[in-house]
Amino acid sequence: MSAHAKTWWGQQFIAALEDFTDSGRLARGRSYSTDNRIKQWVLQKGKVEAKMRGNINPYFGVYKEPTYKVSVQMTHLSEGQWQKIIQKLSQRASFIARLLLNEIPENIETVFTDVGVHFLPNDYKDFNVSCNCPDYEVPCKHIAGVCYRLAGQLDQDPFLLFEMRGLAPEKLLQELALSPLGKVLSDAKSSAAVDTQPVSSFYTRPVLTELPKEIRLKDFWQGQLPLPKSLEPGQAATVPAMLIKKGGDFPAFWQKQNSFIDVMEDFYLRMRKATLKGL
Known part of the structure; x- marks a missing residue:
């Protein structure tokens, strides 16, 4: 699994690149997806335009650190x-x-x-890329670096894939x-974010009331008021855990490989069990 893509769609985006690119070239490209290499990153209307820090290479006649312009775009659907x-x-x-x-x-x-047609890329025909470095191979390591960086953004914003396809x-x-x-x-x-209120307990605590001075045995066991004949049905949430699910499986602050939603579901399940044991 690529560390640059956590979701299945991000993985397939990288897999399409790996299918028609030399593995050694891609390995070098991964190191070009970091902030140390990317000097400028602009993503507008599904097209990435980046400026990359290159290497000094006398073999290609490059004697001072160059800056290369890279663009990556996917072909649009009609x-x-x-x-x-x-x-x-x-x-x-x-x-x-x-x-x-x-x-x-x-x-x-x-x-x-x-x-x-198809949505996710299948081969190099689904990409429109360019780089002004002296490497004649496509994709070069600079283009590969941009694609790896882009895969990470697709994890956080899957709708970017639609934008890159022209919608x-x-x-x-x-x-x-x-x-x-x-x-x-x-x-x-x-909808707007719901304001959270601090609470002293994870469950509703009973409200204490003063006992009458005299208690009859019948009232103690049967109560003073009759039980209601019917209870109003509880209303389930229209969209459960919407605040958690808004960010998707991999929100921007979540850097782990496993799904944030799965982690939160497991957390709430264990918290509920622990709370029930304390009742």
Whole structure:
């Protein structure tokens, strides 16, 4: 597994690059994805334009540290193709739910296949790249470094893949929100953050009341008031754990390889068990 990509879509993005690139060249390219090498990084409308710090290399006639300009872009799908794809995505509640929670469904390619295209890159034809370094091979280590850096950003923002394919994320969200489920999830995703309040306990503590001076045995066992004949049903949350799921499996602050959502689900499960034991 590449340390530069944690999600399955980030991994496949790198896998496409590795399929048609020399492994030794890619190994050198990984070291060019760091802040020490990248002097400038601009990502607009699905195109990355970066300035990379190169090496002195007398063999190529380079006698002082150079700065190379690198651009990486994926080929765009047409407007007509996107209209068909969005229509098919809107018909699947599972796709809408995953996309609006910053995740890409594992079977999303089936939708693109029905339209006769593919979403994630398959080979070098899906990339438009350039670099003004003297290395004639494509991709060079500078382009590879940008691609590795880009894979890390795809982990945090999967909608960037749609943008790189020619569809603005805002338009995708607007189209998905037209469906009933999409509207619910979209409203929850874009809602303001909920203010948190400090509490002294993880569960509702009983409220103490003063006992009457005289207690009859009958009242003690049967109570003074009759029990309600029916209880109002509890209302489940419309979108459980939305605050946690908003950031997706790998939010910007999460640097580990495992999913942040999975970790939080395990944490809450263990906390619930511990709380129940203390009751």
